[in-house]
Amino acid sequence: MTAVAAAPAAARRRAPLTPHGLTWAVLRLHRTALYVAGASLVAFAAAMVWLYVVGDDARAANRACGAPRAWVPSCEQFTELADSYGSVLSLTTTALSYLMFPVAAWAGGALIGRELESGTALLAWTQSVTPLRWLAAKLAVPALLLTAGTTAAVLLNVWARQDENPDLARDWYYPDVFVSTGPVAVTYVLAGLALGALAGLATRRALPAAGVGFVLTLFLYNILERSREDLWPTVEKTSNTFGGLPRSAFQVENGMVLVSGERVTGGHVCSRMPPGYDCVPDADIAGYYRAFHPPSHFWPLQFVDAAIALAVAALATATAFWLLRRRTG
Structure with missing residues (x-):
């Protein structure tokens, strides 16, 4: 009898790595x-694998038919392939760079707001689950899954882009390209999760929480995008002629250096403008300057940008725990 009774108990015993408790519930x-x-x-x-497979043909087509040359019958077909390659890459890159927005809306509306609005959270708190432990599980499980999934997507995107031909894949400093090719994508998603959860705790209603989380994330995204060029010191180049930057340089500022040493941002040279326009006389110009980020600044800008987003995520998470403790303590 003892052996027979012990068998079902052993069968019901969970494996050590099987999700259980709050993790399984989430x-x-x-x-x-x-x-x-x-x-x-x-x-x-699947899209990244396709891009990798046709990438060599798309780049070859772009080189063969993109430059001025005599028309050849195969160019039309090649151009269609290059256009398809660029369109799919642009679509997937944009989707990855904007992933933080649906994550924030989901975290505010479904992950936190809906459970507070329906009373599911209160029920969980009466089942020997403390509010702080409930929130920790609510955030930790999605954070781990989102970090793993977004990291995999970024690595696939970088792998599929290969040599990152700027004519097809766009330069590294374009907002979508920048976000989707480095750790910034992961930290943006975590920031969206934390801001959405904070919105859910603040409003305690699903629909308003989704909207507030989305707006907070949009604000963060725009602030970081507009200030990105100032996150790392630029390189400056002065010359007697206007131009000469490498193809993939991220230009931040340009202007003229006057004989007096003064700098004029932008501006127009009088010899190139019709009479009556506000301009700088040619005799007063000693040279030209340009401030820019070379491609080597990609990683410093990535790390600073990611650190700011991660700090926002940590601050929003700490505020969410403080708010929950204050309301339930």
């Missing part, structure tokens, strides 16, 4: 979002 409750995210990652991976 995964089960939000399994629809998990399925959608998994399917999206599979579709993204």
Whole structure:
């Protein structure tokens, strides 16, 4: 009898790595979002594999038919391939760089706001689960999954781009390209998750939380995008002629150096303008200057940008815990 009774108990015993408790509850409750995210990652991976496979042909077509030359019958077909390559890469890059927005809306509306509005969270708190532990599980499980998924997507994107031909893949400093090719993408998603959760705790209603989380994330995205060029010191180049920057240089500022040593940002040379326009006489110009970020500044800008987003995520998370403790303490 003892042996027979022990068998079902052993069968019911969970494996050490099997999700259980709050982790299992979070995964089960939000399994629809998990399925959608998994399917999206599979579709993204398939698109990256296609880009990698046709990448050499697309770049060869761009080199052969993009430059001024006699028309050849195969150019039309080649151009269609290059256009398709650029369109798919642009679409997937944009989707990855904007991933933080749906994450923020979901975190505010479904992850936190809906449970507070429906009373599900209060019920969980009466089942020997403290509010702080509940929130920790609510944030930790999605954070781990989003970090793993976004990291995989970024690595696939970098792999598919190969030599990053700027004529097809756009230069590294374009906002979508910059976000989707480095650790910034991961920290942006985590910031969206934290801001959405904070919005959910603040409003305690699903729909307003989704909207507030989206707006907060949009504000953060715009602030970081507009200030990105100032996150690292620029390189300056002066010369007697206007021009001479490398193809992939991220120009921040340009202007003229006067004989007096004064600098004029932008401005116009009188010899190139019709009479009556505000301009600088040619005799007063000693040279030209340009401030820019070379391609080697990609990683310093990435790390500073990612650190700011990660700090926002940490601050929003700490504020969410403080707010929950204050309301339930």
